[in-house]
Amino acid sequence: MFGKTIVIVNYHYIRAEQCDNGIHAISIEGFSKQLDLIAGEGYQFISLEDLHRAICRKNMDFLSHKACLVTFDDGLKESYVHGVDVLDRKGIPAVFYIVTDPIVEQKVLPVHKFHYARKMMSDDEIWGFITEKFDLPGTAVAEDVLMEQYPWDSPSSARLKYLLNFQLAQEQQVRVVNYLFQMAYPNDESAYANDLYMDQDQIIDLAQRGYLGTHSQQHKVLSILSEDAIRNDLKNSMDVIFSLTGKRVSSVSYPYGGYTAVTENIGKICRDLGMISGVTMFRGINTINDIMYRNMMLKRVDMNDMLGGKSEKVYKELAYGV
Incomplete structure (x- = not known):
């Protein structure tokens, strides 16, 4: 792959031991090792602020040839407790996309x-x-x-x-x-909800670091909702985050994230709400064309498909065509 690229890697559950029975979790050790493998591949880890600077400038000149952004979806407490600890020790920034209803309602999605x-x-x-x-x-x-x-x-x-x-x-x-x-x-x-999801102090900490985005209000499949329902869900989530943290979020991770769950119109609605970036689960590595013209439909690579994952050949095919 020629030119500068940004690979956005996605995680959810992170636990002491890896598990694959219903809850697909990476182990703490596995997460740490995967970050080391990514760094060893020549990637520079970037922040959400770096990504947005590239989008707003419409260039990636200030980034290294290969950049990587780490993301976590769902707002799970373990992603803060375990994930932030590993990231801080390595000096790596990240983005945590939270769903707001579980925090407000104390109910499990x-x-x-x-x-x-x-x-x-x-x-x-x-x-x-x-x-x-x-x-x-x-x-x-x-x-x-x-x-x-x-x-x-x-x-x-x-x-x-x-x-x-x-x-x-x-x-x-x-x-x-x-x-x-x-x-x-x-x-x-x-x-169960209290054990599963981040608390307000953790969310405030992420907001102050610039590590926070929205994953919607209710984690519904947005593509099957009306435009008004999509707009209300996303705006409500943004308003809740502001009320909790005093910070406005400007990045969204679309629930479910695949081609059946995300449309161009959803990206337009998010842009109209003030979002600068939107991340999907479309498999791929982002180039300058994505940054300039597809910033509301950015591609990601699941942890399983990345270096060290059980399907790492997917990354190698994306990066090298092999």
């Missing part, structure tokens, strides 16, 4: 309820429970569509995720996920 249910039950068990309990839509989805949205999952897991996140009406999604979560976690939901 459906997506994280589902993650926990899959940690405690197999996909076959979940299929059995929900098909017996609920009248589910029978719309078939092409496997290439499923794997585009969920490239790291088996076809059966991708089909289950796609059903819950994209095919069910919101009311039915809530009923199904609540049913599964209550089976897996019969205790107080607010206690």
